[in-house]
Amino acid sequence: MGIQGKDLLSIHDLSVAEVSEILDVAETLKAKQQRGEEHHWLKGKTLGMIFQKSSTRTRVSFEVGMWQLGGLALFLSDRDLQIGRGEPIKDTARVLSRYMDGIMIRTFSHDEVKELARYATIPIINGLTDLLHPCQALTDIFTVKEHKGELKGLKMAFIGDGNNMSHALMQACAKVGMHITVASPSAYAPDTAIVDEARADAAVFGSRVEVVTDPFAAAKDADVLYTDVWASMGQEAEQQKRERDFSGFQINRELLQTAKKDAIVLHCLPAHRGEEITEEVMEGPQSAVFDEAENRLHVQKAIMALLMAKNKNQ
Numbered sequence: 001m002g003i004q005g006k007d008l009l010s011i012h013d014l015s016v017a018e019v020s021e022i023l024d025v026a027e028t029l030k031a032k033q034q035r036g037e038e039h040h041w042l043k044g045k046t047l048g049m050i051f052q053k054s055s056t057r058t059r060v061s062f063e064v065g066m067w068q069l070g071g072l073a074l075f076l077s078d079r080d081l082q083i084g085r086g087e088p089i090k091d092t093a094r095v096l097s098r099y100m101d102g103i104m105i106r107t108f109s110h111d112e113v114k115e116l117a118r119y120a121t122i123p124i125i126n127g128l129t130d131l132l133h134p135c136q137a138l139t140d141i142f143t144v145k146e147h148k149g150e151l152k153g154l155k156m157a158f159i160g161d162g163n164n165m166s167h168a169l170m171q172a173c174a175k176v177g178m179h180i181t182v183a184s185p186s187a188y189a190p191d192t193a194i195v196d197e198a199r200a201d202a203a204v205f206g207s208r209v210e211v212v213t214d215p216f217a218a219a220k221d222a223d224v225l226y227t228d229v230w231a232s233m234g235q236e237a238e239q240q241k242r243e244r245d246f247s248g249f250q251i252n253r254e255l256l257q258t259a260k261k262d263a264i265v266l267h268c269l270p271a272h273r274g275e276e277i278t279e280e281v282m283e284g285p286q287s288a289v290f291d292e293a294e295n296r297l298h299v300q301k302a303i304m305a306l307l308m309a310k311n312k313n314q
Contacts (some may be wrong), residue, residue, distance in 0.1 A: 004309045007117045007124040009110075011134045011171035012197050016204070019175045023142050025302035026295070033068065033298070040070025041305045045101040047073045049127070050081065052107040057269060057296050058127050058135070062104055065301040071101075071308075093119035102308040108234065123307040125300075130164055130234070131191070136268050137168035139299040141176055143292040144224055147264050152177035152205065157222035157259065159183050159215045159249050160276055161242075162190030165228045165268055170198035170209050177205035183218035184211070185245050215249050222259040226266045227251045227276045243275065252278045256286065264288040 003018045011019065032039045047066045051059065059075065066073035081092065093116045096103055103120060105113055106127035117124040126134050145151050156173055158166045162184040170190065173180040180198075182190055189211055198209045212218050219225060230242040230249075251265060265277075265287045273279045281287060 003306045005123060006307060007126075008134055008303055008307060009113055009117060009124065009126045010132055011137060011168060011175060012194075012201065014175065016175055019138070019141075019172070022138055022299065022302050022306065023145060025306060026142050026299045029301045029305065030295075030298040039068065042066065042101075042308055043070035045069075045071040045308055046099070047071060047304065047308070048076055048096050048100045048103045049073055050076050050078070050103060050105040050107070051127075052078045052105075053128065055106055055127075057293060058104075058106055061296040061300050062127070062304075065297050066304060069301055069305060071304075074100075089115045090119040092116070094121075097121040102304065125303060125307065128164065130232075131167060131194075132171075133164045133168045133268070134171070135296065135300055135303065136165065137172040138303070139295045140169060140226070140266055140268070140292060141172045141178070142299050143266065143288055143295050144178075144264070146291065146295075147288055148223060153179070153207075154223040155179040155181070155221060156224040156226055157181050157183065157215075157218040158226045158228075159218060159251055159255070160227045160246065161188050161230060161232070162211070163188075163228060163232055165226075166190045167194040169226065170194060171201065174198040174201035174205075174207065174209060177202075177207050179208040179210075181208075181210040181212060181218040181222070183213065183215040183249065185249065186213050187245065215255060216258050219255050219258040222263055224264055224266060225251050225256065225259055228268055229270065229272050230276055246276070250276055250278065251281050253280060256281055256284075262286075266292050269293055 063073040097120045102123045104125040104127045108130050110129040110131035113126050113129055166182045170180055202209050230246045231239045267289045273282055
């Protein structure tokens with residue numbers, strides 16, 4: 001278990017072998033749960049869950065997952081912690097490290113997560129920042145693997161905002177040899193530094209990381225179509241403008257017909273049906289959205305089980 005005691009801030013920081021290990025352990029843990037086998041791999045361990053952004057899937061899947069692994073998860077909002085009253089992150093990191101075996105944080109600034117990791121002596125898991133959403137992207141490639149078998153050589157098309165989700169998916173696809181094309185309006189293209197990192201990783205497998213402005217060009221011959229909301233948390237004031245700017249960047253029947261006949265459709269949720277995805281596609285036979293949502297539980301259990309087996313000082 002080479003990943004023991006490490007942080008998970010970015011998929012780019014993981015080796016190919018570590019990504020593979022997470023997927024393999026997730027498969028094992030999912031099978032154990034489905035067979036009703038006890039798997040208390042983290043018995044007696046505690047996870048602190050810091051939330052500065054609201055959540056459905058992240059909170060429930062981490063909390064339930066920790067319980068299924070035999071440990072305890074503590075929900076900590078910024079109203080509960082002294083962070084909300086100005087205590088430095090470096091102090092919070094060192095105090096919580098004395099009480100717990102791991103911390104998952106869901107917040108706005110990626111720099112805050114990096115600072116937390118710098119001062120903590122226990123593993124830090126990035127539950128989402130404005131820059132990256134690694135747990136979701138690892139879940140997504142796990143879901144693709146379940147549906148498609150092999151990952152190498154498959155094509156994913158991400159349609160929408162070049163946001164934290166597109167960033168994490170580029171990193172994840174690059175680590176497993178999948179091609180990915182992100183289609184966004186030019187004003188909403190993904191971060192160029194993230195694109196460059198993903199392309200460097202993809203070069204190992206000879207896979208492609210592309211950024212285009214035509215959703216139909218992206219969707220052509222895709223094995224996976226993926227989308228996310230047009231206005232993420234903190235962007236609500238831009239909703240109407242974004243609806244205009246993203247007109248034509250919807251996963252609908254016409255776009256789905258451009259992809260391969262057996263393509264699957266993914267969405268990290270919550271979905272705004274009728275905006276980035278139609279009701280017809282969301283509820284259609286090619287949608288794997290709710291398999292994907294379930295898999296957050298299994299993949300995050302694998303992440304916790306691997307990372308929290310020991311702390312950084314051991």
